[in-house]
Amino acid sequence: MASKVIVHIDLNAFFARCEEIKDPSLEGKAVAIGHEGRGGIVSTCSYAARKYGVSSAMPMFKAKQLCPQLIILPVDYHFYSMMSKRFFSFIGRYTTSVEAASVDECFADFTFALRDVDDPISYFKKLQDDLFRETGLKCSIGVSTTKFLAKMASDFKKPMGLTIIHKRDIPNMIFPLKIESMFGVGKKTSPRLKGVGVQTIGDLYQRIIDEDPDVKNILGKMYFTLKDWLEGKGSDEVETEKWDPKSIGNSTTLPFDSDNPSVIKKFFLDLAKEVSERSKREDKLGYTIQIVIKDVNFKSFNKSVTLDNPTNDKNVIFEQAWQLFNKNFKGVMLRLVGVTLQNLIDPKEMAVQMSLFDYESHQKENATKIIINDINRSLKKPLLKRASEVKKDGNS
């Protein structure tokens, strides 16, 4: 079967570009978007700021040291989300097969769109120019035959890059890249790989086909995934389904370190309220409530509890979170607390469960607690199982 044309489109410096669109006088200036308070970091910065060494995830105070004239703006999610919708609706005019990878990037299947196109380079250049003219947004485009290769391609040139990678180009274009630029190899794994002599993606591939035990051990299950990716056999399935959240959480770095339960309690109340509101907005209930705490040494701990009945009620979420906290808190100074609702389910599915439940309990006039528990168990199982099957499919 002929290869598909898989495209990755990445909006360049998206938050910063949005601010320039709002206020054109910012154009060409060093701009960083992010929080300026305690622990604030750079979320995104303009290309002008990058020239000074400012980069994403950098502490804001450090960014200011590098670039004293840096203009710092708070995050305006509402505006960015509006611009993101305009981006996706623009891409939707070319193909219906679009997978939102995040607010500012997507994968799209252009196989059909390109069926009568003689000159794909001009075609994508025009798409890029049209997007810029219509929305003001700049993008880099990667074109290939799998999602992995398209993603790597879009990273080659920013801003307004267009890079095509054929399967035959992998040794030329991908292998010379540094190991840390490989998608899926992050800041924990790349030093480990370097420690066993892997400097480039090509080194990694050589060691993979040699079945090097060190590399096998470091990569775990990723060993097989990365091998496929580097042989051009990665996934080319663009998943068009609307994003369906699997967890909804909220966390916050405290304005000051604290070991005072009555102070911390207030934050848990706010977090539970926020998680509850967002779950209701997304129309989700969750079986599992998880808390996360991070101590002043940056060590994180998760604790969670799974309930018999799913909830998005702020009081239930708070009570469970607060119980988890009290059961596990050792009195150390904390810097961050968070609450997450997991094992999500649609209330619609819940309604199906409930009607089955009613039916079952009428069947058995003397429905005892044991029977109720059994029913809950048997109903819950397939729903949770379904989630894990979806997971498996997603990886295949």
Place this chain on the structure above:
DNA sequence: TCTGGGGTCCTAGGACCC
């Protein structure tokens, strides 16, 4: 009366991505 084996769920921790 030396204790299998397969499967699922729950939990905790960790890696990665934007």
Place this chain on the structure above:
DNA sequence: TCTGGGGTCCTAGGACCC
């Protein structure tokens, strides 16, 4: 004045069931 906050997925051990 070190190091955000939103997520997803993977691993691994124990409980429990058949």
